[in-house]
Amino acid sequence: MxxxxxxxxxxxxxxxxxxxxxxxxxxxxxxxxxxxxxxxxxxxxxxxxxxxxxxxxxxxxxxxxxxxxxxxxxxxxxxxxxxxxxxxxxxxxxxxxxxxxxxxxxxxxxxxxxxxxxxxxxxxxxxxxxxxxxxxxxxxxxxxxxxxxxxxxxxxxxGLNPLLQDPALAFHPPFLYMGYVGFSMAFSFAVAALLEGKVDPGWARWVRPWTLAAWMALTLGIAMGSWWAYYELGWGGWWFWDPVENASLMPWLVGTALLHSAIVVEKRGALKSWTILLAIFAFSLSLIGTFLVRSGVLTSVHAFATDPERGLVILFILAFFIGGALTLYAWRAPQLKGGGLFAPVSRESALVLNNLFLAAATVAVFVGTLYPLGLDALTGEKISVGPPFFNMTFVPIVLPLLLLVPLGPLLAWKRSDIYPVLQRLFVAAGLAILTIIAVAAFYSEGPWLAPIGLGLAAWLVFGAFSDIAYRVKAFKAPARESLRRMRHLPRAVWGSTLAHAGVGIMVAGIVGISAWRVESVAAMTTGEVLEVGGYEIMLATVGAYEGPNFRAEKAEFIAMKNGREIARLRPEKRVYPVQNMPTTEAAIYTAWVSDLYVVLGDRRGENEWTVRAYVNPLVPWIWIGSVIMVLGGAVSLSDRRYRLGIPFARRKAPVAAEGTAS
Missing domain, CATH: 1.20.120 (Four Helix Bundle (Hemerythrin (Met), subunit A))
Structure with missing residues (x-):
């Protein structure tokens, strides 16, 4: 029953x-x-x-x-x-x-x-x-x-797919869906505004908290999926540009643009049509992700279904909502009144640039993800689009965006002067340059672009806190006055600062693992030692044991540095009898500035196993930065202005409300 x-x-x-x-x-x-x-x-x-x-x-x-x-x-x-x-x-x-x-x-x-x-x-x-x-x-x-x-x-x-029997991936889908589906609220507000024929600051104040909640959930969901792929698949990487990974990244990029665009609608009444379009596309890209994992066009551990008929139904749903919303937009958007004008150097212009770069990055990911699938469907020709394509298209678009991030919060609305803003960022720029010099001196053998990457990360972190320093008059006013100002800063300012700093920390992690990763592969017997990135790991034992629904071989490695034991690592190789499917359980020693990552491979003889070991510098910072970004979003969401939207009293007294707004 x-x-x-x-x-x-x-x-x-x-x-x-x-x-x-x-x-x-x-x-x-x-x-x-x-x-x-x-x-x-x-x-x-x-x-x-x-x-x-x-x-x-x-x-x-x-x-x-x-x-x-x-x-x-x-x-x-x-x-x-x-x-x-x-x-x-x-x-x-x-x-x-x-x-x-x-x-x-x-x-x-x-x-x-x-x-x-x-x-x-x-x-x-x-x-x-x-x-x-x-x-x-x-x-x-x-x-x-x-x-x-x-x-x-x-x-x-x-039984459940063994790769999904993991705590991180167990809770990854709910957070991912909260992000995907959360953008439906922005979509619903956008369509409702088109039907009403009205987009005003009150509308933007209501859209922003729902968009921010969805963005936070999607950020956390993507980070959990990345962390799972890092330690569960045994490859030691954090992002593979898999089509389903990209399907989650695209609505995140557009959602990020929507968050910033809605600020302009709220503060200045500008970018109304563009913000509506972003709200439509954020949810549309979420629907495309839903289609990809359920249509049978992908063979992936991420895919939930391989039934083309059900995929076709989802395609009709997708076409109805995307096509219907865009048709309504083409009909009603010209009726939306434009907002105030602004100078080329202003916060509005910075947010427009932010949106353009994010939109271009989304297009790059969209083309790289769907072009091979479309080509296969139309001609049967199979091509692979992997990291080289995205490194040449996505990365060059994102780099100038990251350079501009610290400037935006320091610019004034409507019209600003660039020179005072650059002066306020003088300390951040100096610290970024010092970072480049120090890293280049420490890693004198290259790669040469890596110090610049860490300098960019430092620029983002210190630049984010430059806004706080300017607002509280740090080192210019008495300490008590600065603390008083700090206590009265809106939570949204703290949240924005944390989110931007989190991006910088994440960038540092990406640069570290991309530039200085060390790998070593060997066939080892018990008692042998493998050297990797300044560590020595000795294979102590390998034994079998029975889990609740799997059989496993479990090794124990003694990790040493400078002759001193620092950790014992226990990687596993599991087999789930119901599905007759093997999985890899990597063992990771985290020193916060790097990971020692060990994987037990296949048995090669009576007492010999293939072992892969990696040293991944700064890789924990990728997920630390992601969590800080989510924390920043949560702090912003706790701001009273986000929670209340349009005060109830204003609805009860429309005339007074209009007078206040003017």
Whole structure:
């Protein structure tokens, strides 16, 4: 009965989503308050029904109910409880249900906390959000029902892909989906604004927190996926330019541009049409990512389905929303009034440049990702687009963007003078130059561009805090005055500073592993020593053991530096009997400024194994920087202006509000 309850809840959610799509939209058109008000309880009811359905599927996985097809295909009685739970979204049907659950969470959140929105705008936003829900609920019910029964039920299940049985990847999809689906709110606000024919600073204040929340989740999801690939796949790298990796990067880039563009709409009333377009494209690229992993066009551990028919349905959904939104944009965008003018040297201009570079970078990734797939589909010719292409296209676009990042926050709105801004960045520039000189002296044998890369990282970090130093009058005012100013700085300023500094720290990590990585491969017997990057690692023992649902060979290495033991590393090579699939569990010793990374390879003889060892300088900083970026976003999101949007009092007194705004 649990599965049937979940299925029935999905059917009811579909019916409620239909009502939520139609009635509030009619109400907004007729200015009928009663019909517009239907959107709020409908969105809340849709969330509760989808949550009930998701809970039912989770119960089926936890209790190993193999009469449910999804459980039989993707779970096993011997799996640890954690992976029984995460197996709910480790498959196509369950992951789509999670996708819809998160969609309903965002809709219910706007319904519950968006009481200060204009009634017609809120009604239209909830209607568009429900329309997305209708499409994907229909897709789930008619093509990918997660509650399909098996008769007779198998004794045991097929198990979850062993590569997915990992804590980092277990929680990677929910965060990734929160990012993907979170951009649906920006999309819904954009379409609602086009229907209303109005984009104003109040609209931007409401779009920014939802976009920021989605951006934070997507940043964390991408970072967790990168970390998983680093230690689980045994290759010692952090990014491979895999098409599915790129599918997550593209909406992140556009979402970053949207965050900055919305600031201009809020502060100056400019870039309205462009911001609407970015909101449409951010979610559109999320839909493209959904299509890639479910259409069968990719063979990847990231892919949830290989059914072209279901992929075709998603393609129709994608075409409907992207094509419909762009058609509406072409019709209504010319009616949006432009904002104030600004000089070539101003904060607005800096944010426009930021958007142009991010858009160009997105196009580079888009072409490199989809061109091989399109060529294969049209001609059958298979080509590979890998790191060399992206290094020659993406990197040259991003570098000038990073150089300009510290300048933006220091520029004034409307018109600014570049020379005072450069003076405020004098200390940051000096520290960046000192970094270049020091690194070049330490690594005198090259590569020669690496010191410049670390200098750029220093420029980003110190440049970010230059804005804080200028605002608090550091070293110019008394210390007590500077501290007082620091306490009263808006949280959004601290958040922006942390996010930009996090980018700098991440850049340092990327430069370190790219420039100075050391690798050593050898066939070793117990007692032998392998030297790699100033470390000596001795293979002490190799033994077998049985895990809960796998068999493993586990080695123990003694890591030494300058003759002194610093760590014991225990890499594993596992085999999961149900799928007859091997996995690699790397062992990593982190010294915060570098990683010693050891992988146990195949057995070559009675007492000999292939061993690969890497020293990856600064690589932990990639994920430290990512976490700092997310922390910066969280600090900004805690700013009262983000949480409140348009104060309720202003809605109650429109005349006063207009007077205040003027």
């Amino acid at each position: 649990i599965a049937e309850t979940g299925h029935f809840a999905l059917v009811l959610a579909f019916a409620v989503a239909l009502l939520q799509t139609v009635l509030p939209q009619i109400g907004a058109y007729r200015q009928d308050a009663r019909l517009m008000a239907v959107g709020v309880p409908a969105a809340q009811a849709q969330f509760l029904l989808v949550l009930l359905s998701f809970a039912a599927l989770t119960a089926a996985f936890v209790t190993s109910d193999f009469s449910v097809y999804a459980v039989a295909q993707h779970s096993h009685s011997a799996k640890p409880l954690l992976y029984k739970i995460t197996g709910v979204w480790g498959n196509h049907e369950g992951s789509m249900l999670l996708w819809i659950l998160i969609l309903s969470v965002f809709g219910a959140a706007v319904a519950t906390f968006g009481r200060d929105l204009p009634d017609s705008l809120r009604a239209r936003v909830l209607s568009v959000q429900a329309l997305i829900g209708v499409a994907f609920l229909a897709f789930l019910l008619f093509t990918s029902n997660p509650f399909t029964r098996l008769d007779p039920a198998p004794i045991d299940g097929g």
